[in-house]
Amino acid sequence: MPILVALFLMPAASALGAERFALPKFKSGYELPPLEVPPAASDALEYLDVAALAAALALASYLALRARSRRALWVLMAASLVYFGFYRGGCICSIGAIQNVVLALLDNGYAIPFTAVAFFVIPLAVTLLFGRTFCAAVCPLGALQDIVAVRPVRVPAWLDHGLGLLAYVYLGAAVLFAATGAAFLICEYDPFVAIFRLVPFTRPNAMMEAFGGSMGMLILGAGFVLVGLFIARPYCRWLCPYGAMLRLLSRASKWHVTITPDECVHCTLCEDSCPLGAIQKPTTDLPRPDRLIDRRRLALLLILVPLLLAGGGCFGRYLGEPFSRVHFTVQQAERVRLEETGQITGTDDISDAFYKTQRPREELYAEAGAIRGRFDIGGTLLGVWVGLVVAVKLIHLSVYRTRTDYEPDRATCLSCGRCFKYCPVERKRLKTLKGEPTTP
Amino acid sequence: MPTDNTTNNKTTRRNLFRKGGLAAGAAVVTGTAATLAAKGRSDGTVWQIDPEKCIQCGNCATYCVLDPSAVTCVHALKLCGYCDLCFAYFSPGFEPEAGIEAPAVESQLCPTEAIKRRWIEGPHYEYTIDEELCIGCGKCIKGCNNFGNGSLFLQVMHDRCVNCNECSIAEACPSDAFQRVPANHPYLLKGEDH
Incomplete structure (x- = not known):
């Protein structure tokens, strides 16, 4: 057995595995090989990603607004799916970048990668200019759902609008968990990343496994694909938190795709062409001359706004406590507390990890307490946000708008271009229609 | 509108x-x-394991989206005692006979025989990790930490890691040992200044 010698080599010897055996003094001229680790992979591909993103967005905007070609958009969409989805493994994506941005804004110790900033900001800026062309042909999650939507059925408007609010809730929750450093929810529950990883040509030197330790994600992805056969783009419409932000920006966009290339002839042919229900009909009924009822309703809603905000805030604060348990430190503190008070005998991996650090328990409890405090505030804010979303939706529904033509709803329209070919004016432009279109 | x-x-x-x-x-x-x-920052961050926090639970071998995992064992030879009877190399209870360089598989702790043993002089052997074979299970590290110097530890290998935005091993790590580190200092090596 080698001799036990006091440690002297390692400057900051850890508690465990301190040097029990000294490094031998070799007489045979043996020299210690240096510790070699492979360098980080070159980030050339990441720059290529950003360039590809910018190019794809420019092309998508051109194809949707200028060329008005659904076929070309479909090809671009398929190419984006192959590159951003299957080749790059769906990571990093604009949706997930929300969390990096939130973390960077709140945690000064976190240096956000340049690619995450680019993936977050560029599609937002393009949406402000041209509408949601990112969703049409660049986002790999959207592309996957778009390609599988073979038999889309019409979803009732009330259900579509109601479920659409979920995206804002999800956005709020993702921001809360990223801001508290608890988890990246969007990445953890990305339903399609497991499908992207199924195709094993992701990166030059690596073989991706379908599911990083969890079969559940693949089942979730398969579920979304199955539903997506009959309901076009369920994730995009009702859950995507980035889509929620794009909806807001697209409303104000400088330019936007139109159904008809020229003037609308009110032929009604495009009415049912949109699988997303994003085509708005011209208003036929005039607002009631006596608008007393509508005014009362709006007044009532405006009074309701503070109540909704307050109610949401209270509910959110109540949820702060259970939400905080997602955070590792809170989990660890709870486990250690249970062991300390004797409610649980024996240790597990989480508590062992804490005992290994040899820190006092009180320190852990204080840290967990601070995180719980952050969740109290964050949960309240999340609740207020949800209340606000509901309030704005209700008010929005109560405001009468005159529309003279068939138009895409700027918020929900993804600029996919499916409606183009239904428009006789467009067919005339392309000379695929014989005779003149007639106005009814 | x-x-x-x-x-x-x-x-x-x-x-x-x-x-x-x-x-x-x-x-x-x-x-x-x-x-x-x-x-x-243009270089951003990458994932790495803090060896001081790691408890060798075995999740690194199974939770990575890559197969085999991007995590492998690293050996800091300058911390190693070059022991004849290495608790990271031999299964518990195995007594090597003098002069055996590569004992039978069943007497090795490593499930993939990724630790290579080479005689240097006297009772001293050099142990190196074949990273191609290592699956990052951490069994050897536990042995070395318990009875030896703790010269072995797990690291995310950055020629393998695809740097997922949210690392799925980090989600599963019971000791919060995974952290984002600056990409220009991508390793947390024992016995080295970092």
Whole structure:
């Protein structure tokens, strides 16, 4: 057995595995090989990603607004799916970048990668200019759902609008968990990343496994694909938190795709062409001359706004406590507390990890307490946000708008271009229609 | 909504709202971009394991999206005692006979025989990790930490890691040992200054 010698080599010897055996003094001229680790992979591909993103967005905007070609958009969409989805493994994506941005804004110790900033900001800026062309042909999650939507059925408007609010809730929750450093929810529950990883040509030197330790994600992805056969783009419409932000920006966009290339002839042919229900009909009924009822309703809603905000805030604060348990430190503190008070005998991996650090328990409890405090505030804010979303939706529904033509709803329209070919004016432009279109 | 900007240049309330929205949106997007540009770094961060926190639970071998895992064992030879009877190399209870360089598989702790043993002089052997074979299970590390110097430890290998935005091993790590480190210092090596 080698001799036990006091440690002297390692400057900051850890508690465990301190040097029990000294490094031998070799007489045979043996020299210690240096510790070699492979360098980080070159980030050339990441720059290529950003360039590809910018190019794809420019092309998508051109194809949707200028060329008005659904076929070309479909090809671009398929190419984006192959590159951003299957080749790059769906990571990093604009949706997930929300969390990096939130973390960077709140945690000064976190240096956000340049690619995450680019993936977050560029599609937002393009949406402000041209509408949601990112969703049409660049986002790999959207592309996957778009390609599988073979038999889309019409979803009732009330259900579509109601479920659409979920995206804002999800956005709020993702921001809360990223801001508290608890988890990246969007990445953890990305339903399609497991499908992207199924195709094993992701990166030059690596073989991706379908599911990083969890079969559940693949089942979730398969579920979304199955539903997506009959309901076009369920994730995009009702859950995507980035889509929620794009909806807001697209409303104000400088330019936007139109159904008809020229003037609308009110032929009604495009009415049912949109699988997303994003085509708005011209208003036929005039607002009631006596608008007393509508005014009362709006007044009532405006009074309701503070109540909704307050109610949401209270509910959110109540949820702060259970939400905080997602955070590792809170989990660890709870486990250690249970062991300390004797409610649980024996240790597990989480508590062992804490005992290994040899820190006092009180320190852990204080840290967990601070995180719980952050969740109290964050949960309240999340609740207020949800209340606000509901309030704005209700008010929005109560405001009468005159529309003279068939138009895409700027918020929900993804600029996919499916409606183009239904428009006789467009067919005339392309000379695929014989005779003149007639106005009814 | 107005059909087109060209056909409707009147300043309606709706037009005004849209213009205001556009200006506000542009301000928010540029503001965020400017703030992030000031905070961001071109190289960003990568995932790494803090060896001081790691408890060798075995999740690294199974939770990675790669197969085999991007995590492998690393050996800091300058911390190693070059022991004849290595608790990271031999299964518990195995007594090596003098002069055995490579004992039978069943007497090795490593499930993939990724630790290579080479005689140097006297009772001293050099142990190196064949990273191609290592699956990152951490069994050897536990042995070395318990009875030896703790010269072995797990690290994320950056020629393998695809740097997922949220590392699935980090989600499963019971000791919070995974952290984002600056990409220009991608390793947390025992016995080295970092």
